[in-house]
Amino acid sequence: MEQVKVLLFGAAADQAGTREAEFTANGVTLDELWSMLTLKYPALSPMRGTLAFAINGEYAKGEEMVNAGDEVAVLPPVSGG
Amino acid sequence: MTDGSFRIVDGPIDVGALVTGAFRPDCGAVATFVGTTRVDEGEGTSVEYLEYEAYRPMADRKLEEIGEEIRGRWDVGHVSIVHKLGRVDPGEPSVVIVVASPRRGPAFEASRYAIERIKEIVPIWKREIWSDGYVWVGSQVGTRSTPAE
Incomplete structure (x- = not known):
């Protein structure tokens, strides 16, 4: 079965205790995927307001759709430079 | 015609080569911005080095x-941005921006714009490694017992 791959970075990876997770999901919104993610990694919940997300390498908002085979990234506030 | 390159690297950045690589006969100004690791001091502790990670590609x-x-907004002949990942020691460069333009105004403005945009949209993160733990900059999450504020 095709999975959605979730990559976590920086502080979000720390809070979840993992850098990568997989979920069986297809045709769900990013917000719905977030609910699945926080069910598995509750420590992520308080970070929600600080996070951005990407679907397949491009910034995406909560109502956007995630399909099987997509790569979703959980992005804490960027701090390059 | 604009030349230049955009790279994320693991090794040290050759700042001199990047700057001279921007010299062109049609440009009279080369502006360079170098971001380096600054050591902040806490109570009895200090930042030992920074560590960067990125979501690639x-x-x-x-x-x-x-x-x-930048090419859409300013008349520039060369734009290069190089960002380092991994460990960066105090005083070492983590990011180098070089912009060449026929005149100095656009070169200064575009190099300033580049570093501000990097801090807004490029998925790169740094953590400060202190003697007593680390802190993710911007998230204030980490392992230090005495959080920096």
Whole structure:
């Protein structure tokens, strides 16, 4: 079965205790995927307001759709430079 | 015609080569911005080094996007941005931006714009490694017992 791959970075990876997770999901919104993610990694919940997300390498908002085979990234506030 | 490059690297950045690589006969100004690791002092502790990570290849593409934005706004002959990942020791460069333009105004403005945009849209993160733990900059999450504030 095709999975959605979730990559976590920086502080979000720390809070979840993992850098990568997989979920069986297809045709769900990013917000719905977030609910699945926080069910598995509750420590992520308080970070929600600080996070951005990407679907397949491009910034995406909560109502956007995630399909099987997509790569979703959980992005804490960027701090390059 | 604009030349230049956008790169994310693991090794040290050769700042001199990047600057001279921007010299062109049709440009009379080369502006360079170098971001280096600054050591902050806490109570009895200090930052030992910084460590950077990136979401690739999105971060690479975002650097290129910044280059496109700059070419759309200013008359520039060369734009290069190089960002280092991994460990960066105090006083060492983590990011180098070089912009060449026929005149100095656009070169200064575009190099300033590039570093501000990097801090807005490029998925790169740094953590400060202190003697007593680390802190993710911007998230204030980490392992230090005495959080920096």
